[in-house]
Amino acid sequence: MASNSHPHPWSPLQAPKHLAKKLSLDPKTLSLASSDFGHINYETPLAVFEPTSETDIIDLIKYSNSLPKPFTIAPRGQGHSTHGQGLTHDGVVLNMNRLSDSRNGSEIVVYDEYVDVGAEQLWIDVLGATLKHGLTPLSWTDYMYLSVGGTLSNAGINGTAFRFGPQISNVLELHVVTGKGDLVKCSHVSNSELFYGVLGGLGQFGVITRARIALEPAPTRVKWLRLLYTDFSEFTKDQEHLISFHEKHDTSGADHVAGYILANLPPPRDVSFYSEHDLPKITSLITQYGIVYSLELGKFYDNDSQSHVEEELANLIKGLKFIPTFLFEKDLSYQEFQNRLQVDIEFLKSKGLLDIPHPWMDLFIPRSRINDFNEGVLKDIILKQNVPVASIIFYPMNSNKWDDRMSAVTPNEDVFYALGLFRGCFDKKELEASEAQNWQILQFCKDTGIDVKVYLASYKTQLEWVEHYGSKWELIKERKDEFDPKRLLSPGQKIFN
Numbered sequence: 001m002a003s004n005s006h007p008h009p010w011s012p013l014q015a016p017k018h019l020a021k022k023l024s025l026d027p028k029t030l031s032l033a034s035s036d037f038g039h040i041n042y043e044t045p046l047a048v049f050e051p052t053s054e055t056d057i058i059d060l061i062k063y064s065n066s067l068p069k070p071f072t073i074a075p076r077g078q079g080h081s082t083h084g085q086g087l088t089h090d091g092v093v094l095n096m097n098r099l100s101d102s103r104n105g106s107e108i109v110v111y112d113e114y115v116d117v118g119a120e121q122l123w124i125d126v127l128g129a130t131l132k133h134g135l136t137p138l139s140w141t142d143y144m145y146l147s148v149g150g151t152l153s154n155a156g157i158n159g160t161a162f163r164f165g166p167q168i169s170n171v172l173e174l175h176v177v178t179g180k181g182d183l184v185k186c187s188h189v190s191n192s193e194l195f196y197g198v199l200g201g202l203g204q205f206g207v208i209t210r211a212r213i214a215l216e217p218a219p220t221r222v223k224w225l226r227l228l229y230t231d232f233s234e235f236t237k238d239q240e241h242l243i244s245f246h247e248k249h250d251t252s253g254a255d256h257v258a259g260y261i262l263a264n265l266p267p268p269r270d271v272s273f274y275s276e277h278d279l280p281k282i283t284s285l286i287t288q289y290g291i292v293y294s295l296e297l298g299k300f301y302d303n304d305s306q307s308h309v310e311e312e313l314a315n316l317i318k319g320l321k322f323i324p325t326f327l328f329e330k331d332l333s334y335q336e337f338q339n340r341l342q343v344d345i346e347f348l349k350s351k352g353l354l355d356i357p358h359p360w361m362d363l364f365i366p367r368s369r370i371n372d373f374n375e376g377v378l379k380d381i382i383l384k385q386n387v388p389v390a391s392i393i394f395y396p397m398n399s400n401k402w403d404d405r406m407s408a409v410t411p412n413e414d415v416f417y418a419l420g421l422f423r424g425c426f427d428k429k430e431l432e433a434s435e436a437q438n439w440q441i442l443q444f445c446k447d448t449g450i451d452v453k454v455y456l457a458s459y460k461t462q463l464e465w466v467e468h469y470g471s472k473w474e475l476i477k478e479r480k481d482e483f484d485p486k487r488l489l490s491p492g493q494k495i496f497n
């Protein structure tokens with residue numbers, strides 16, 4: 001009786017033979033699985049599970065469910081979370097990457113209208129495979145070396161989301177192993193509650209093992225522009241104008257709309273786009289105004305439409321209120337454009353700046369309050385404090401491209417903005433100052449009633465998650481009870497554990 005109510009914690013040494021041989025206790029493997037891109041949170045798992053089939057994942061989850069004191073299971077894609085969302089201290093990290101060893105050529109299979117991919121695959125490889133057939137997924141992240149399962153567990157956004165929605169809006173079907181160990185094929189019409197649950201579901205309801213992603217014919221080239229503003233309301237008015245084109249079913253609009261905030265803060269940021277020749281005048285504009293807004297626009301085209309693209313582009317930017325002498329343009333292949341962040345990542349890697357703490361924060365801000373946000377956060381907090389920010393992203397999206405039946409949450413307005421604060425810290429003092437500033441921003445929004453939603457959130461208490469989900473909380477709880485009643489999956493999100 002007593003031993004049932006207080007069962008001993010599980011040890012990997014107790015696992016049945018067929019699972020034990022795939023549970024690694026190697027110190028180096030455990031150490032790699034004990035942190036993430038953020039380098040802020042550290043938790044050592046009891047073991048790392050190396051599945052070579054979906055059946056292995058089913059067996060592991062069923063085994064844990066069968067124990068009097070089940071262990072937690074944390075699927076890990078590329079480990080690119082920033083605050084330990086993929087970690088566990090009382091369970092097993094599920095190394096999704098090992099699955100690809102067993103795929104035998106079925107890792108990425110391209111059809112006319114969709115691609116079937118293993119959830120452990122990287123988006124860069126999905127792009128490479130589909131382009132061979134002249135096809136492409138529609139919605140992207142800026143960084144392409146993320147796993148399909150990892151981004152679909154969040155949302156997957158960049159400057160294409162205004163038009164095609166986040167990556168979760170472009171999924172046709174999923175294979176999921178639930179927290180009970182059932183392998184379920186699900187879609188909008190079949191087992192839809194699980195389908196909507198896992199999309200944006202932060203790994204809470206099941207392990208995504210396979211995804212079917214919608215494809216369209218791929219363009220071959222991209223006109224990539226940056227237009228600079230010193231006036232926030234002109235900048236946002238123009239961004240919103242550009243994202244409204246497709247709402248009116250007008251295909252002559254932009255295909256990619258994003259934006260950056262350039263400010264006089266250490267270290268120098270987001271300047272790799274610009275040539276050596278242009279940099280001095282941009283720097284002096286930033287020095288003069290303190291803050292400069294950069295609108296990023298991408299217009300896709302192919303060889304057939306080459307003759308029209310210049311004219312379409314000219315029409316598109318006619319009437320925009322950027323500073324006329326601060327328009328910068330590049331022309332590159334579609335593949336280079338989608339992989340454009342890699343140049344910056346390689347640079348950071350070469351300087352050893354990828355292995356330092358990254359207290360990033362991503363927010364969704366309701367459109368109606370962006371002026372208050374600009375004054376209260378961008379100018380009064382970020383600009384006035386000397387806390388390092390490597391890059392600040394700021395761009396709008398259309399809510400109607402998101403599906404509210406999915407688990408992701410967004411502000412309750414037709415248009416909302418994404419803010420990304422990307423930081424790297426060299427010492428404890430910088431890390432503390434950055435985390436304090438992140439907290440101050442959230443507190444400012446709370447105090448002034450700006451109903452922001454944190455993207456890629458890292459709350460520490462369930463109460464904060466209840467607030468985050470708002471009216472969706474009951475649904476999230478019901479989904480957890482149905483698909484992972486023993487609360488095994490993705491404990492690092494700290495929603496139910």
Ligand SMILES: Cc1cc2nc3c(=O)[nH]c(=O)nc-3n(C[C@H](O)[C@H](O)[C@H](O)COP(=O)(O)OP(=O)(O)OC[C@H]3O[C@@H](n4cnc5c(N)ncnc54)[C@H](O)[C@@H]3O)c2cc1C
Nearest residue numbers: 077078079080081085141142143147149150156157203208
């Ligand atoms: C350099 C960089 C650039 C980024 N750029 C963007 C961007 O442009 N747009 C954007 O939207 N995001 C971006 N992100 C954030 C990124 O989408 C998330 O961190 C995402 O989780 C990364 O995928 P991953 O494979 O590393 O996931 P992991 O960190 O390994 O996992 C994230 C969460 O999902 C769970 N999980 C992982 N795989 C599965 C699965 N198969 N089934 C169920 N649950 C699973 C994990 O348990 C964990 O809770 C960026 C991150 C970095 C570090």
